[in-house]
Amino acid sequence: MSKASIEAYARALFEIAEAEGHIDTVENELFHVARAFESNEQLRSTLTDATIPADRRQNIVDQLLGGKASNTTTQLVSLVVGSGRSKDLPAIIDTLVKRASSEKELEVAEVRSAVELSADQQKRLAAALTKATGKQVNLKVVVDPAVIGGLVATVGDEVIDDTVRTRLEQLKSRI
Amino acid sequence: MIIRAITLFAAEDHTVTHNWLLPETAEIIYGGLASLLVFGLLYKFAGPLAKKALAARSERIQKELDGAAQARSSSEIDAAEIRKTLGDIASERSRLLAEADVQAAALIVDGRNRIASEIADLEAKAAADLVAARGRGAEELRSEISLLASLAVPTVVQATLTDQTKQDLIEEFISSVGAKR
Numbered sequence: 001m002s003k004a005s006i007e008a009y010a011r012a013l014f015e016i017a018e019a020e021g022h023i024d025t026v027e028n029e030l031f032h033v034a035r036a037f038e039s040n041e042q043l044r045s046t047l048t049d050a051t052i053p054a055d056r057r058q059n060i061v062d063q064l065l066g067g068k069a070s071n072t073t074t075q076l077v078s079l080v081v082g083s084g085r086s087k088d089l090p091a092i093i094d095t096l097v098k099r100a101s102s103e104k105e106l107e108v109a110e111v112r113s114a115v116e117l118s119a120d121q122q123k124r125l126a127a128a129l130t131k132a133t134g135k136q137v138n139l140k141v142v143v144d145p146a147v148i149g150g151l152v153a154t155v156g157d158e159v160i161d162d163t164v165r166t167r168l169e170q171l172k173s174r175i
Numbered sequence: 176m177i178i179r180a181i182t183l184f185a186a187e188d189h190t191v192t193h194n195w196l197l198p199e200t201a202e203i204i205y206g207g208l209a210s211l212l213v214f215g216l217l218y219k220f221a222g223p224l225a226k227k228a229l230a231a232r233s234e235r236i237q238k239e240l241d242g243a244a245q246a247r248s249s250s251e252i253d254a255a256e257i258r259k260t261l262g263d264i265a266s267e268r269s270r271l272l273a274e275a276d277v278q279a280a281a282l283i284v285d286g287r288n289r290i291a292s293e294i295a296d297l298e299a300k301a302a303a304d305l306v307a308a309r310g311r312g313a314e315e316l317r318s319e320i321s322l323l324a325s326l327a328v329p330t331v332v333q334a335t336l337t338d339q340t341k342q343d344l345i346e347e348f349i350s351s352v353g354a355k356r
Contacts (some may be wrong), residue, residue, distance in 0.1 A: 115341050121349065128353030148329070149336050150344040153352070162348045164332060172325040 006088055010095035013076045013163035017096075020072045026139070027100040029073040033065070034093035035142045037086075047086040054082045099136040109155045112144040112163075128151055132160070 017026040037044055043064075047057055058078045065074040071120050080089050094108075111117070117125065126139040128136050133155045149164035193199060197207070 003228040072231040113345065115338070115345075117345065121345060122352070125349050128349050132352045148333055149341045160348075160352055162344075162351065164336065164344070168329050168332060171328060175321040175325050 006091050008094045009080065009085065009088070010099060014096050014099050016076060017100075022070065023075055023100055025070055026072050026076065027097050029069045030076065030093045031097050031140050032142075033069070033073070033077055034090040038090050039144070044086075045096055047081055047089070050084070054084065057129055058082045064066065076080070097138075097140070104138070105136060106138040107133070107135040107155055108140060109133075110140045110142060110149050111151055111153045112142045113151050114143070114147050114149050114164075116143055117141050122126055125151075125153075129155055129160075133158060134151075147165065 013030075014023070017023045017099060020026070037047070039083060046052065046060060049057075058081055061078045061081050065077060072154050077089070080086065080092060085092065097108055111125065111128070111129075115119055121140060129137045129139070135155065144166045147163040148168070150162045150164070150167075152159065152161040152163050154160075197203070
């Protein structure tokens with residue numbers, strides 16, 4: 001799928017979410033759906049399997065998100081899956097999130113942590129990242145056990161990595 | 176006269192001789208004359224032939240003598256040549272033997288040197304192989320230890336990483352990022 005198509009889908013989803021009046025919630029939920037899609041091989045292969053009828057794949061989305069995410073989020077994901085663009089779902093959502101953030105003059109700060117961050121930690125972390133990068137950030141925390149411990153933050157092109165995983169990799173390469 | 180003589184002879188008794196040893200005079204005369212005639216004819220006609228045959232025989236014998244002399248001379252030359260050749264062969268044999276001795280001695284020296292050099296090379300190679308094998312063994316051991324360590328460290332770290340430590344790491348990250356700029 002071309003970049004222009006991704007942009008077009010992202011814009012359409014953004015406008016729908018904005019029209020529904022809860023863009024912040026939808027944008028946040030979509031972000032987590034995209035990360036789940038990326039990390040879950042089974043989910044990815046099921047939603048991108050062209051041999052499974054589109055309505056069945058949409059049913060799967062409804063079952064997975066129903067009751068856990070807002071209706072708008074579920075319907076938007078279902079829309080993308082039904083149109084056969086599941087493979088590009090993360091790219092479409094990331095573009096949407098960037099667009100939503102830039103509307104508020106924020107930079108998306110994706111933070112990966114081995115454990116959930118408390119609200120206080122997220123607040124202090126957002127402030128610290130704003131101070132470090134000089135940009136107001138839209139913090140997105142992804143729980144990723146693979147980092148083992150510590151955090152890695154990606155703000156635009158800048159990556160601040162202080163995870164146990166990276167330290168172990170450095171140690172391994174030194175060994 | 177001849178007829179008279181014949182008549183005389185015919186008139187005589189031919190079975191009786193005048194002497195028990197000598198023939199009749201006329202017989203001696205006629206016999207003598209006949210002998211002279213025969214010898215004269217032989218001398219005149221057979222003499223030159225005999226002389227010629229003798230001369231030819233002499234010439235042939237002379238030729239044979241000359242040929243024999245020439246053959247002898249040639250044989251003597253050949254004999255001298257053979258003797259000379261024999262001498263040369265003996266000299267060549269001595270020279271070849273001496274040369275072979277020199278070459279054999281050189282070969283022995285060369286062979287000894289080569290063997291000594293090969294032994295030295297083999298010893299050096301064996302020593303190098305030994306050092307390399309030692310190095311390889313140490314390297315393999317080091318690599319094995321590194322591999323085991325790299326496999327064990329994440330497991331050990333994950334097993335010993337408590338929730339409190341994880342929270343401490345998060346706080347440390349926030350503090351360090353906030354301290355930037």
